[in-house]
Each structure stands twice: as C-alpha cells, then as structure tokens.
Amino acid sequence: MDIIACIEGRTSVRVFKPDPVDDDIIDEGLRLANLAPSAGNLQARDFIVVRDAKVKKALMHVAYGQEYIRTAPVVVVFCANLERIAHYDQRGRDLYCLQDVAAAIQNFSLFMHSKGIGSVWVGAFDETKAAVALGTPAHVRPVAIVPVGYPAEKGMKRKRLPNEKLVHRDRW
Amino acid sequence: MDIIACIEGRTSVRVFKPDPVDDDIIDEGLRLANLAPSAGNLQARDFIVVRDAKVKKALMHVAYGQEYIRTAPVVVVFCANLERIAHYDQRGRDLYCLQDVAAAIQNFSLFMHSKGIGSVWVGAFDETKAAVALGTPAHVRPVAIVPVGYPAEKGMKRKRLPNEKLVHRDRW
Numbered sequence: 001m002d003i004i005a006c007i008e009g010r011t012s013v014r015v016f017k018p019d020p021v022d023d024d025i026i027d028e029g030l031r032l033a034n035l036a037p038s039a040g041n042l043q044a045r046d047f048i049v050v051r052d053a054k055v056k057k058a059l060m061h062v063a064y065g066q067e068y069i070r071t072a073p074v075v076v077v078f079c080a081n082l083e084r085i086a087h088y089d090q091r092g093r094d095l096y097c098l099q100d101v102a103a104a105i106q107n108f109s110l111f112m113h114s115k116g117i118g119s120v121w122v123g124a125f126d127e128t129k130a131a132v133a134l135g136t137p138a139h140v141r142p143v144a145i146v147p148v149g150y151p152a153e154k155g156m157k158r159k160r161l162p163n164e165k166l167v168h169r170d171r172w
Numbered sequence: 173m174d175i176i177a178c179i180e181g182r183t184s185v186r187v188f189k190p191d192p193v194d195d196d197i198i199d200e201g202l203r204l205a206n207l208a209p210s211a212g213n214l215q216a217r218d219f220i221v222v223r224d225a226k227v228k229k230a231l232m233h234v235a236y237g238q239e240y241i242r243t244a245p246v247v248v249v250f251c252a253n254l255e256r257i258a259h260y261d262q263r264g265r266d267l268y269c270l271q272d273v274a275a276a277i278q279n280f281s282l283f284m285h286s287k288g289i290g291s292v293w294v295g296a297f298d299e300t301k302a303a304v305a306l307g308t309p310a311h312v313r314p315v316a317i318v319p320v321g322y323p324a325e326k327g328m329k330r331k332r333l334p335n336e337k338l339v340h341r342d343r344w
Contacts, residue, residue: 001174001175002174002175003174003283007207007208007282008207027335030338031332031335034332034333035179037293041332043338046338048342048343049341050342051342055343094266096295098267099271099273100274102270103278103293105275106278110282111175121271121275134344135344136344143271158213159213160203160206160215163206166215166219167218168219168220169223171224
C-alpha cells in the first residue's frame with residue numbers, strides 16, 4: 001500500500017472480528033516497528049504479544065475496563081526498556097525511550113493497516129498494575145497497549161486541526 | 173512508495189545537498205504528521221519550520237554543535253504542547269504528548285523518504301536553550317530537531333536486534 005494512502009486511511013479500530021491474526025504477520029509488524037529510528041540505535045523497546053485470555057482480561061482491568069483489550073484476538077504491549085537506554089541518563093529514560101517506542105508503534109500500526117488489520121493505541125492504564133499482569137521487571141515500562149485484529153467497524157476519521165493552527169515559521 | 177519499502181529504506185541522513193525543499197512538501201509532510209493518532213485527538217503537537225540561518229545556527233549551538241542542523245536547507249522543530257494535553261494531567265504531560273509528537277515525526281520522516289528527501293531525528297539538545305532560540309512559551313516543549321534536505325549521502329542502514337531479543341509471548 002502506498003505510504004500516503006496508508007497514513008491517510010489508518011483509523012483507530014476498537015471492534016474486531018474473531019478471526020485470528022497469525023504470528024507471522026505480527027512478527028513482521030514488529031520487525032518493521034523496530035526499523036524506526038532510536039536514540040543511539042539502542043532500540044530501547046520491547047514487545048509483548050498477548051494471546052492468553054487471562055492476561056488480556058487482566059490488561060483490560062488495569063486499563064479501566066476498556067473492553068476491546070479483552071475482545072481483540074491479539075494485544076501487543078509496547079514497552080520502554082530503561083536499562084537499554086541507560087547510557088543517556090535521565091533524558092534517555094524520560095524522553096528518548098518513550099519516543100523510540102512511539103515511533104515503533106506508528107510503523108507497526110501503518111503496516112497493520114496496509115494488511116487490512118486494525119489497531120488502537122491505548123495509553124490510559126495503570127502502568128504499575130500492567131507491569132504486575134505482565135511480569136515485567138523494574139527496568140521495563142509498559143507504555144502502550146495495542147489491541148489488534150481484523151476490523152468489524154470502519155473506524156472513525158477524526159477531524160484534525162489545520163496546519164495554520166500548528167505550523168510556525170522560523171520562531172514561535 | 174510502498175509502505176514496507178518506505179519503512180525499510182528510510183535511514184538517518186545528515187549530509188544534505190544545498191537544493192531547497194519547497195514549503196509545499198514540508199507542509200504536506202506536516203499535514204500527514206498530524207494524521208498520526210493522539211491522546212483524545214487533542215493533537216498536542218506543534219511544528220516550527222526553520223529556514224532562517226540565524227535560528228538554525230542557534231539551534232546547532234543548543235544541540236552541542238551538531239553541524240547538520242546548520243547545513244540542512246530546512247529544519248523542523250517538533251514540539252509538545254502541554255496546554256493542549258492538560259486534560260490528561262501529569263500522564264498527559266509526561267507521556268501522551270511525547271508519544272503523540274513522536275508518532276507524528278515518524279509519519280513525517282516516512283513521507284519525506286518517499287519523496288527522496290532525507291532527515292534525521294535529533295534529540296540531544298538543551299531544551300531550555302532551544303526554547304529561548306525559538307521563542308516558545310512555557311507550555312511548549314521542543315522535543316525533537318529534525319534537519320531535512322535532499323541527501324548528499326546514502327545514509328547508513330544500522331543493524332537491528334532480531335525479534336527474538338525483543339518479542340515476548342503473553343508475559344515477560
């Protein structure tokens with residue numbers, strides 16, 4: 001799929017068909033996710049592919065009951081790795097690794113969309129409880145929960161602010 | 173350009189031809205940048221397109237002398253808008269708006285690459301000094317400096333960790 005059509009066509013999808021999404025396609029999406037740039041090429045990001053119903057249900061609960069985390073055939077939890085970014089100290093932990101994970105998620109979502117697969121980026125959850133549900137060590141921070149599946153809804157195209165509101169020239 | 177070829181082909185480019193990059197193409201890149209998802213669709217991101225030689229030079233200095241900020245024909249500074257994300261309190265300011273900016277940068281870089289234009293994501297700079305150079309208000313945080321231009325180098329494809337090192341199943 002053309003990059004522009006892909007960026008323009010992607011929407012957040014929260015209602016999924018029960019059809020399975022193969023590991024092959026998830027793994028290819030994660031390989032492409034990790035081709036996003038990262039600070040010092042440290043790739044301070046990890047991916048947890050959740051298919052287990054109990055873990056999905058636990059994640060739904062730590063995300064304040066967002067039902068589509070439970071009903072998606074697969075959920076990918078994107079994590080920042082504070083140990084792998086340690087070289088950059090506080091700026092690494094508080095900024096770079098979060099950016100590096102986010103860029104990876106964007107690659108992943110675009111690729112999924114190009115394959116006719118929907119996803120949604122969930123940020124509203126209790127990180128400490130998510131870490132317990134996933135068994136992540138202290139240096140691994142789950143920062144996004146991304147339910148994935150074949151769409152059973154079209155997904156809404158939400159309005160965006162025009163460039164005039166966001167773009168500045170030379171200085172603010 | 174195909175999305176997969178685009179993700180696979182993008183590299184960080186730090187040496188640029190002097191050829192100008194039109195505002196039209198920058199603006200189209202920023203429109204596509206802002207099609208990335210954002211928390212609550214709040215779009216807590218702003219873009220400063222820098223062509224002024226003095227501002228570019230100032231940005232180079234706040235970025236510890238990274239020369240390609242001065243030599244790029246155009247530099248886009250991606251900012252997080254803490255006021256626009258205020259609804260989400262601390263998690264909004266410390267996480268969501270940083271993710272929302274990063275996802276936008278990824279869209280922007282991919283589009284630029286599809287047009288034969290190179291870019292590099294610079295995170296190593298003094299934010300406070302960058303804010304002074306750009307005249308940004310207290311609620312606007314410059315979080316990435318992205319020099320942009322037609323490549324005068326191929327850009328190095330850097331090795332990535334294999335999925336086996338990064339992907340976990342169900343739990344850590």
